Amino acid sequence: MLRYWHEQAQQIEIFEQLRFVVVYSTEIYIKLNINQSPFNVGLQIQLPEFNEKQIIKLAHKYGLNWNGKNEPKQLMAMVGGHPYLVHLAIYFLSQQDISLERLLLEAPT
Structure with a gap:
């Protein structure tokens, strides 16, 4: 269904305004051919892991006073x-x- 709507957006005016954000996160269960996957349309974004500087910045945005590196x-x-x-x-x-x-x-408990 998602692929159909995506393809219709190129042909039918009302579908041009339709946007979806599909987010998923999982380990790979089986290898899929990306060209046959229903998720191979759109833009794939992979978030890298945060570094210490980014973690401190996020903590400050939430009002935590993390000035040290610990x-x-x-x-x-x-x-x-x-x-x-x-x-x-x-x-x-x-x-x-x-x-x-x-x-x-x-x-952990």
Whole structure:
């Protein structure tokens, strides 16, 4: 259905205004031929992992005072630079009365 609508946008005026954002994140279950996949239309974006500087910047946007290098290193030791997990941890810290150390101790349990 998505492919059909995408192709119709090139031929039918009303479909020209139709836009979809389809987001998915998963490990590869089986290798698919990208030319036959229903997801080979549009623009593929792969988010790189966050670095320490980006993590500090995000923490500041959420009102966390992370001036040292220790906090991002501790967080990265737990979740790497995975954008969703970094965001989730920083959001949680900004909303709860909990320290990063406590979050890192309790998160795996």
